[in-house]
Amino acid sequence: MATKQKKFSVDLEALLEAGAHFGHQVKRWNPRMHEYIWAARDGVHIFDLAVTAEKLEEACEFLSKAASEGKKIVMVGTKRQASEIVKEAAKKAGVFYVTERWLGGTITNWGQIKGRVKKLEDLKAGREAGEFKKYTKREQVLIDREIDRLERFFGGLVGLNSLPDVLFVVDTQKERIAVREAKSRGITVVGVIDSNADPALVDYVIPANDDAVRSIKIIVETVGEALESGVKNSKKVNDGKN
Numbered sequence: 001m002a003t004k005q006k007k008f009s010v011d012l013e014a015l016l017e018a019g020a021h022f023g024h025q026v027k028r029w030n031p032r033m034h035e036y037i038w039a040a041r042d043g044v045h046i047f048d049l050a051v052t053a054e055k056l057e058e059a060c061e062f063l064s065k066a067a068s069e070g071k072k073i074v075m076v077g078t079k080r081q082a083s084e085i086v087k088e089a090a091k092k093a094g095v096f097y098v099t100e101r102w103l104g105g106t107i108t109n110w111g112q113i114k115g116r117v118k119k120l121e122d123l124k125a126g127r128e129a130g131e132f133k134k135y136t137k138r139e140q141v142l143i144d145r146e147i148d149r150l151e152r153f154f155g156g157l158v159g160l161n162s163l164p165d166v167l168f169v170v171d172t173q174k175e176r177i178a179v180r181e182a183k184s185r186g187i188t189v190v191g192v193i194d195s196n197a198d199p200a201l202v203d204y205v206i207p208a209n210d211d212a213v214r215s216i217k218i219i220v221e222t223v224g225e226a227l228e229s230g231v232k233n234s235k236k237v238n239d240g241k242n
Contacts, residue, residue: 007229012050015215020047023195023196026043026044027043030198030199032198036052036193036207056222063226064230068233068234073164073167074166075089077099077175078100083099083100084099085220086170089221093224093227095231104177107178107184113157114160117160127144127147166187167187167189179201193208193210194210
């Protein structure tokens with residue numbers, strides 16, 4: 001009898017080739033990561049990729065289900081290696097994202113952030129409708145600059161009218177403010193976690209190298225596919241109700 005292929009599985013060899021198994025130096029580790037680590041080589045911790053693949057699959061199953069249920073999901077990855085990868089995956093899947101910088105209070109002071117997102121939406125709508133043509137060229141330039149500034153920080157949140165239900169985070173150590181804000185509001189956190197981070201702060205742990213571009217790319221693209229599948233299923237259900 002043929003073994004059923006796992007829906008969101010990743011080939012172990014592909015993870016190995018991407019360098020997903022490399023953690024940080026042993027002296028920088030968080031002891032709570034011990035269950036995800038296979039060994040130490042040349043002073044560097046090595047992840048157990050069988051566990052990484054299993055945890056990635058679990059995270060993808062959860063994210064796909066959450067997306068299919070219409071949950072509001074935000075992908076977060078502001079480090080240089082991750083930002084474009086995360087933005088591309090989020091746009092393709094049709095979910096929200098933050099890739100420039102996580103502004104403190106994005107969750108805990110959501111009312112103010114929501115106001116900035118609304119300002120961006122209004123300015124873009126006004127420009128599209130030609131409402132600013134009555135202003136001087138200098139004034140129009142200033143408006144364009146303001147739109148560009150708001151777009152950088154809040155463009156990925158346009159359409160998010162309330163707090164998200166789920167955060168997917170690349171490098172929970174770097175994005176610890178986002179993780180802590182989410183936990184304080186009971187928001188589920190799915191995180192790519194290196195050996196120096198605290199897994200106790202994350203609901204769905206994906207233990208892997210969160211610095212190497214290839215490692216980030218294979219994980220984020222897999223997550224993106226799961227989200228895209230869930231969003232499509234949600235649309236099918238909603239279309240069926242109409």
